[in-house]
Amino acid sequence: MTVTAERITSAAQARATAAALADEFAVEAALRDRERRLPAAEIERLAASGLLAITVPAGYGGADLPPSELAEVTRLLAVADPNIAQIPHSHFVYVNLVRLAGSEAQREYYFSRLLAGARIANAQSERGGATVAEVATTLRPEGDDRFRIDGVKYYCTGSLFADLLAVLVRFDDPAGRGGLEPGEYIAYLPADAPGVRIVDDWDVLGQRTTGSGTVAFDAVIVKRDQLIERSAAVRAPTGYGAFAQLLHAAIDAGIARGALSAAVEFVRTRSRPWFEARVEHAIDDPLVIQRFGELAVSVATAEATLVAAGLAVDAATGAHVVDAATSADVVDAATGADVMDAAAGADVVAAASLAVATAKITADRAANEVSSALFEVSGTRSAAADLNLGHFWRNARTHTLHDPVRWKYQHLGRAVLHGTPPPLHGVI
Template sequence: MTAVAADRIESAEQAYSIAAQLAAEFAVEAAERDRDRRLPHTEIDRLAASGLLAVTVPAEYGGADLPASAVAEVVRRLATADPNIAQIPHSHFVYLNLLRLAGSAEQRAHYFGQVLDGARIANAQSERGGATVAEIATTVRPEGTRFRVDGAKFYCTGSLFADLLAVLTRLDDPDQVSGLPAGEYIAYLPADTPGVRVVDDWQGIGQRTTGSGTVTFDGVLVDREQLIARSAAVHRPTAYGAYAQLLHAAIDAGIARGALTAATAFVRTTARPWFEAGVTRAVDDPLVIQRFGELSVAVTAAEATLAAAGLAVDAAIDATVPVAEASLAVAAAKVLADRAANEVSAALFEVGGTRSAAADLNLHHFWRNARTHTLHDPIRWKYQHLGRALLHDNPPPLHGVI
């Protein structure tokens, strides 16, 4: 896959404007793409060409160096239109952040330069078969003067659109031939590297066009310069986890807003009032009005806590507030965004009535997308971290998912 030529974005305001323009374009056929599972190759090319995927490249490498809060707002705007498209670059931004935190100067220059030229990064991280999702079976081991990667990854969001894959591996080097410390490494490698197989087998009920299929690695050879130790980003207070979780919350908040917008349009134009309301238009039914008020509060609260969490992550990265404070702010935002996305996307049918359930309208894609995306990490553990911080003064753990 060849990267497209990308424009350069210089400010958050420019990024927001471009995100809004693209969202308006992407919204037009979002329901049809979902219904037909038509992969958004053209749309992702547009996204890459816009320069939005390079907005976090540090200024010293020629990028806009936009903060986490700005990236979250870009992702939220995209998600209001098509949360599939918004999720595809999630790992792209996360692994650019890991590169910033843990990569060498040479690695940063190399990969940041590729991204400025339009390259797209996807994850190859999750696995099946272990006792928990935290267990990594995919290995990287010395082979001559190079390293060999073997294993299989699942839920590899964006892999069908990627130029580069960020592969989470476990170093298998018991004799310490490589001289590398034990632990987990991210291997950055071109998606067309020999031995890499990207399979379009994602069958989730939602987020159907994210390209979240399987990637296998069979004797894939990489150089030392392609490996980055993950511990420097994950096992220190770097806000790496808060950054990643913030973008997940942005997707959910965007789904909630998109569903509310669709529900509003449907009730205004198509829904019929319940006969007991004694009104001629659904929009005048006092119970419908009440419900929309409740849904509006849920979405507004999710957006407000997302914005506050974004500023907290910015401050943590700038070392003006503790990273634990940012992680807890993001945990609260994640809870409210999860709630809003699932509630509003389901309530769309409650306020729209039977007509809104017509299959050809595919209004259920909002609920399916919300239900699927919010499974990434359970909010019940966000409550745990928030409660433990309050009652026991325990900071959240350092594991990259908080």
């Protein structure tokens, strides 16, 4: 499915490209949702635009744009269609994993494929474990340099559109055969590899066209150079989790802005004023004006905290962190990055995670509030099925279930009261 991709070289070009695509994608977003028409052509356009390679490091031919710019690109796409914005979420997360933990040979190989337009989708989550953090999909040795993957993954967003799957697996062979230490690995494998079965069974309330179905693995063979150990990114202060969560916050902020824009357009053009307001047009009803002011504040707050969080993640992921005791790199960042010791680096990463937690809470609240209030301010006509304005709320309600904001409050509260840094994992 790989296409010939354009080469984006600057943040301005990335934003302009995202805005132009967003205008295109917005036209039939509600219709695609209502008919559950998968955005295959739109994802082809997205891949061909070059936007999927904007985080490839400069040393490998990419634009090397910082997380804050990627967040803005994601937000712009989410205003138009949050399904399309979410599809490449894990693509960027697993590009980041290659940057943080891949070997030089892996970086050269995967980054060149990304610049050519390749798409990555996740195969990470499972059902049946005591918690979502448990991994049952196994990686077993099959000779000196070959391994076998068996298991089933769910919520595999974007898998229907992917060239590569990033599969979370568990290797627990105590003998360490195949040259691996026990632990969790990400296997990068072709989506059409023998033994891979991608099932289009995603049937939920919202985010209906993200292709987040089931992927089964039956004796899938991978080689050692297709595996990257995950702990290098999630057990060290790398900003890996903050990076991933920033993009989720951007999607929610985009939903909030999209819902507000839809409400404004509807009230301006189709709503009738309430008779007690004694006005000619709905937009002149003082109570409607008041409510729109409140909603505008919610959206602006979400967008402002997203910008602040993006800058904090820029600082966390752009630092060259060195362990003062050993002089070993803790984070292998781009040439010219700020150099700091491990303690200072950990503080910067913790601050980024807390800033992103704040942005995620604010965007979650705004997306759900505004997408629901759309009907409150627009009136009965807005509930007509053919308009499908409910897709904003259904998308917000579904996407914000990704990880609970109640735990964001916990980490923020512990930091304020006890000075406790947030944990190092992929969802904070």
